[in-house]
Amino acid sequence: MLVDQHSYTELRKLLQFGETTCVHLVNEYLQNIHAKNPKLNALLSVYEQGALDQAAEVDQKIKQGNAGKLAGMVVSIKDVLCYKDHPLQCGSEILDNFHSQFTATAVQRLLDEDAIIIGRNNCDEFAMGSSNENSAFGAVVNEDGENRVPGGSSGGSAVAVQANMCAVSLGTDTGGSVRQPASFTGIVGLKPTYSRISRHGLAAYASTFDCVGVLAKNVEDVALVMEVIAGADEYDSTVSQQPVPTYSQQLNAEPKSSLVYFKEVLEGEGLQPEVKEAFVSKLEELKKAGHQVTEMSFPLLDYALSTYYILTMAEASSNLSRYDGVRYGYRSENANNLESMYKKSRAEGFGEEVKKRILVGTAVLSASYHDAYYLKAQKARRLIQDGLNEILNDHDFILMPTAPTTAFEIGSKTDNQMEMYLADLFTVPASVAGVPAISVPMGRDQEGMSIGLQILSKPFSEDKLLSFSHSLLDQ
Numbered sequence: 001m002l003v004d005q006h007s008y009t010e011l012r013k014l015l016q017f018g019e020t021t022c023v024h025l026v027n028e029y030l031q032n033i034h035a036k037n038p039k040l041n042a043l044l045s046v047y048e049q050g051a052l053d054q055a056a057e058v059d060q061k062i063k064q065g066n067a068g069k070l071a072g073m074v075v076s077i078k079d080v081l082c083y084k085d086h087p088l089q090c091g092s093e094i095l096d097n098f099h100s101q102f103t104a105t106a107v108q109r110l111l112d113e114d115a116i117i118i119g120r121n122n123c124d125e126f127a128m129g130s131s132n133e134n135s136a137f138g139a140v141v142n143e144d145g146e147n148r149v150p151g152g153s154s155g156g157s158a159v160a161v162q163a164n165m166c167a168v169s170l171g172t173d174t175g176g177s178v179r180q181p182a183s184f185t186g187i188v189g190l191k192p193t194y195s196r197i198s199r200h201g202l203a204a205y206a207s208t209f210d211c212v213g214v215l216a217k218n219v220e221d222v223a224l225v226m227e228v229i230a231g232a233d234e235y236d237s238t239v240s241q242q243p244v245p246t247y248s249q250q251l252n253a254e255p256k257s258s259l260v261y262f263k264e265v266l267e268g269e270g271l272q273p274e275v276k277e278a279f280v281s282k283l284e285e286l287k288k289a290g291h292q293v294t295e296m297s298f299p300l301l302d303y304a305l306s307t308y309y310i311l312t313m314a315e316a317s318s319n320l321s322r323y324d325g326v327r328y329g330y331r332s333e334n335a336n337n338l339e340s341m342y343k344k345s346r347a348e349g350f351g352e353e354v355k356k357r358i359l360v361g362t363a364v365l366s367a368s369y370h371d372a373y374y375l376k377a378q379k380a381r382r383l384i385q386d387g388l389n390e391i392l393n394d395h396d397f398i399l400m401p402t403a404p405t406t407a408f409e410i411g412s413k414t415d416n417q418m419e420m421y422l423a424d425l426f427t428v429p430a431s432v433a434g435v436p437a438i439s440v441p442m443g444r445d446q447e448g449m450s451i452g453l454q455i456l457s458k459p460f461s462e463d464k465l466l467s468f469s470h471s472l473l474d475q
């Protein structure tokens with residue numbers, strides 16, 4: 001099938017030369033979805049008719065010569081991004097039967113350029129998780145191993161791309177949710193600079209961390225999507241006004257770069273030996289290719305995980321207070337007064353992980369613990385941010401494995417919260433600092449599971465990040 005062999009950028013050429021049609025491509029993706037989704041569980045909704053209708057319209061536009069930049073790009077979207085009149089559940093029962101009343105800016109911009117939305121991706125409930133086992137709709141399965149997790153929380157997005165159910169997926173990344181699943185499924189995942197893409201229409205988890213991110217099989221497609229969805233938006237007062245480069249036109253630069261890695265990363269106990277080997281040999285390869293590679297110490301790395309979890313749980317406890325049984329979705333039938341309706345709706349509608357985070361978040365914000373936890377974590381955040389930015393001012397990129405291990409077995413970490421959180425060890429620093437970071441594949445372990453290389457760069461230097469990644473991969 002065409003869609004199994006070609007990137008969007010290649011398919012677009014075939015469309016342009018009349019060698020295929022959008023309707024044909026959508027049918028191929030649908031064939032993959034029907035064959036694979038029952039087992040992989042990557043899509044919660046498939047917009048079969050909607051996608052076919054859109055495809056027919058775009059085919060007309062291509063014939064007339066007025067099709068948009070992403071004509072015929074088939075996209076799936078994580079279940080935390082609004083798409084008007086389509087279901088939105090954030091992987092949760094608390095949003096049972098809820099339909100979006102408007103479309104997220106990032107999604108709207110895709111539609112405006114004639115991308116085709118094929119479905120809604122499974123994810124961890126309210127994007128809280130590292131394995132996609134926290135979804136109210138069941139775990140997502142990694143196509144590379146039937147007992148392996150795909151990573152989380154954008155696990156459905158990653159698998160939909162991995163299994164050719166779509167060309168590109170929009171995920172979200174608060175602490176690694178685009179990069180870590182990209183790493184576990186052997187694809188590319190970009191978390192841009194915080195505020196690079198509007199959060200309008202993204203159901204909030206932790207607002208000072210949340211970023212829309214892009215998952216695809218190659219850097220070119222990510223670049224193309226980024227230049228369409230990034231930039232100023234009147235619906236989000238926090239989004240950056242900085243102009244958006246045409247990333248996809250700037251992928252050819254191949255300067256020699258100054259690269260840094262942290263010795264603490266290599267010394268960490270939980271680092272899977274094959275991940276370490278792949279990373280060390282990647283560093284060697286880069287040195288040989290003429291890049292400057294410097295080892296540095298970054299002791300603050302140890303504090304990134306606790307800083308991240310304290311702050312995100314605090315923000316989540318506030319953001320999720322809106323799900324009260326009154327305004328959205330699920331309402332308990334066992335309540336006999338207003339207060340018990342709030343309590344029971346929330347107790348019955350939210351899953352265990354979400355409830356745990358709301359409770360911890362409420363505790364760290366409470367008068368007696370605020371200074372000891374929340375305030376302290378804010379200070380630690382600033383130190384980590386300043387520390388990383390200082391390094392990135394003197395060097396082009398910081399490199400580390402995307403995750404300490406490859407995709408683990410389903411169920412293997414669900415009883416050990418600390419181990420699960422450790423899966424985010426290397427992705428949270430960029431989130432705490434708000435800097436852009438990408439995961440690109442760098443080999444496989446002995447069991448065939450993919451290993452990801454993570455690259456961090458200065459705020460708003462996605463152009464450089466993408467062209468460096470492109471030089472590693474696509475050429």
Ligand code: GLN
Pocket residue numbers: 127128129130152153172173174175176177178205312424
């Ligand atoms: N695994 C992290 C968490 O559970 C990251 C999630 C995310 O980026 N949305 O918070």
